[in-house]
Amino acid sequence: xxxxxxxxxxxxxxxxxxxxLGVLLCRQYRKYARRxxxxxxDGFDFEYYCADLLAANGFVDVKVTRSSGDYGVDILAEKxxxxxxxxxxxxxxxxxxxxVQEAYAGRDYYDRMVGAVLTxxxxxxxxxxxxxxxxILLWDRDYLQAxxxx
Numbered sequence: 001x002x003x004x005x006x007x008x009x010x011x012x013x014x015x016x017x018x019x020x021l022g023v024l025l026c027r028q029y030r031k032y033a034r035r036x037x038x039x040x041x042d043g044f045d046f047e048y049y050c051a052d053l054l055a056a057n058g059f060v061d062v063k064v065t066r067s068s069g070d071y072g073v074d075i076l077a078e079k080x081x082x083x084x085x086x087x088x089x090x091x092x093x094x095x096x097x098x099x100v101q102e103a104y105a106g107r108d109y110y111d112r113m114v115g116a117v118l119t120x121x122x123x124x125x126x127x128x129x130x131x132x133x134x135x136i137l138l139w140d141r142d143y144l145q146a147x148x149x150x
Contacts, residue, residue, distance in 0.1 A: 038120050038144075039092070046090035047074045050118050053147040059084070071109040072102030075118075085112040086139075089119040096123075100130045100138075107136070120144060 041049065047064050055062045059077040075086040087103040089095045099117045107115030116137035117123075123131070123138050131138050 043090050047088045050088045051075050057147050071106045073106030073110055076110060082114055083112040084114045084116060085110045087117045089117060091119060091121045094124045095119045095121055095127055097127045097130045100127050100136050103136045104134045
């Protein structure tokens, strides 16, 4: 009788373990697929994707600016009474100083409190130095993934 109980416990533990592993593998695959999609979408889709992420993370009055003549800013938003001008960059390599300059110009043009660059990549050292000097937030791939709550 005890052998049957131990066998049933072993089978149940195996089923539970298989289910947990299945869930973990599905989560990893979803993350991989999301990253791959993120890196292949065009710039226009990336802007709307970022706007949706900001809105899902407590930003309000989120608006995507028109694609040409946007004065270096792709998204206007507000959070906790602070207004933002966000430049989006969907790149395959490091984001340079030009994006920081665009966010700086757009922040002032749209009279926003904070300027930011949001990207699927990371920033060059000159971009980081310029952002520090011009007081522009740099939101890199890690920040973007943090916004993508599971």
